[in-house]
Amino acid sequence: xxxxxxxxxxxxxAFLIFLLIFISGCTLxxxxxxxxxxAVLSGGESSDxxxxxxGETPPQNGSQVVPAQNGVSGNSSETSGGADLxxxxxxxxxxxxxxxSETSGGAGSQAQSNPxxxxxxxxxxxxxxxxxxxxxxxxVDAEEAPDKYTRTVEExxxxxxxxxxxxxxxxxxxxxxxxxxxxxxxxxxxxxxxxDGLRTSFSLVKNEDGILVPRPDCxxxxxxxxxxxxxxxxxxxxxxxxxxxxxxxxxxxxxxxxLVENGYEIGNHTASHAAMDELDxxxxxxxxxxxxxxxxxxxxxxxxxxxxxxxxxxxPKEEFHSFALSGEFEGIKYNYAAAFREGQSVSPSxxxxxxxxxxxxxxxxxSDNEETDLGWTLRSFRDNPDLKYVSDGDPNKISVPExxxxxxxxxxxxxxxVVVYELSG
Numbered sequence: 001x002x003x004x005x006x007x008x009x010x011x012x013x014a015f016l017i018f019l020l021i022f023i024s025g026c027t028l029x030x031x032x033x034x035x036x037x038x039a040v041l042s043g044g045e046s047s048d049x050x051x052x053x054x055g056e057t058p059p060q061n062g063s064q065v066v067p068a069q070n071g072v073s074g075n076s077s078e079t080s081g082g083a084d085l086x087x088x089x090x091x092x093x094x095x096x097x098x099x100x101s102e103t104s105g106g107a108g109s110q111a112q113s114n115p116x117x118x119x120x121x122x123x124x125x126x127x128x129x130x131x132x133x134x135x136x137x138x139x140v141d142a143e144e145a146p147d148k149y150t151r152t153v154e155e156x157x158x159x160x161x162x163x164x165x166x167x168x169x170x171x172x173x174x175x176x177x178x179x180x181x182x183x184x185x186x187x188x189x190x191x192x193x194x195x196d197g198l199r200t201s202f203s204l205v206k207n208e209d210g211i212l213v214p215r216p217d218c219x220x221x222x223x224x225x226x227x228x229x230x231x232x233x234x235x236x237x238x239x240x241x242x243x244x245x246x247x248x249x250x251x252x253x254x255x256x257x258x259l260v261e262n263g264y265e266i267g268n269h270t271a272s273h274a275a276m277d278e279l280d281x282x283x284x285x286x287x288x289x290x291x292x293x294x295x296x297x298x299x300x301x302x303x304x305x306x307x308x309x310x311x312x313x314x315x316p317k318e319e320f321h322s323f324a325l326s327g328e329f330e331g332i333k334y335n336y337a338a339a340f341r342e343g344q345s346v347s348p349s350x351x352x353x354x355x356x357x358x359x360x361x362x363x364x365x366x367s368d369n370e371e372t373d374l375g376w377t378l379r380s381f382r383d384n385p386d387l388k389y390v391s392d393g394d395p396n397k398i399s400v401p402e403x404x405x406x407x408x409x410x411x412x413x414x415x416x417x418v419v420v421y422e423l424s425g
């Protein structure tokens with residue numbers, strides 16, 4: 001009898017121990033909410049990824065999805081290996097998300113980058129929306145009849161003013177392709193490009209004192225003057241050249257040095273402006289490689305060209321597409337991040353959007369003559385403001401309304417924090 005009682009007691013104790021372990025394990029899993037790849041997601045996502053709080057597909061590369069609460073969000077640092085979720089993403093009493101490992105004096109938040117807090121319902125950031133890349137050529141005098149590829153001086157000045165007034169801010173080609181867009185919250189990035197290396201886009205001439213200055217009323221001169229009046233607009237553009245660009249009083253080295261030292265960029269537009277669909281692999285590499293050689297021999301030491309624009313907007317034959325971005329000519333190798341077409345296309349223009357195609361990036365013509373030109377594009381944005389890229393002010397975050405969350409390409413996020421938020425109304 002005693003033996004039976006003893007066995008019963010032992011069985012009962014074993015059951016209680018098992019029950020405690022089971023309950024503890026369930027509690028730990030609920031508190032940590034860790035996905036299979038170690039990413040931590042707030043918003044009530046379970047480890048099987050079935051519910052992210054917004055019905056959002058969970059990130060696949062360890063990025064963090066943080067839904068904004070009460071329409072306001074501050075900094076929220078990424079954890080590693082499933083650190084304390086409660087400390088990381090629980091809102092403070094005022095509904096603001098603070099940085100993880102918060103101290104009583106807020107020093108932990110300040111020690112990060114301390115980006116400004118934004119009201120998501122007011123700013124409505126959409127960082128996989130359309131980014132406008134504008135294609136210009138020359139900027140001509142009024143008496144010269146402009147075509148769809150040129151603007152008069154007054155038209156170009158009006159373009160800059162319109163872009164500024166409608167909330168666009170200049171970003172460099174490198175920052176755009178590096179996914180490093182650093183503009184004020186609520187503003188939209190725009191990239192200016194100029195093809196063919198025309199003197200009316202940029203050249204240096206001697207003034208009355210014999211000093212080399214930008215040719216009066218060339219694009220660079222006009223951008224410089226506009227930036228003096230509106231320093232928050234930015235001052236940059238990319239000039240895609242053929243051989244023998246920028247006729248003027250300066251050497252090519254002097255011209256390149258002025259551009260680079262003043263925040264402008266130099267890109268490749270092939271040596272002879274050849275139609276690339278008519279070229280074989282060796283001809284393509286010769287056309288691109290010759291301009292790469294010109295840039296390397298004349299630009300300041302260490303300068304790197306990052307992009308190509310297709311002459312006439314025409315890509316190479318499909319079997320030769322890869323040579324648009326990488327190849328070799330006379331012992332010089334080139335390796336570019338992207339190549340651009342002429343006109344709008346179905347290819348998305350935001351680096352973190354599904355379908356972003358570095359061989360098929362769109363540009364709009366800097367004119368208002370045809371559908372998809374700049375004028376048409378701006379009118380389209382006025383009628384449909386939710387189409388364009390709107391910044392959250394923090395280059396380390398990608399903020400997207402929940403309704404457009406399916407457009408996010410998580411594989412491209414590269415460690416940035418993803419914020420998916422719900423718009424009210």
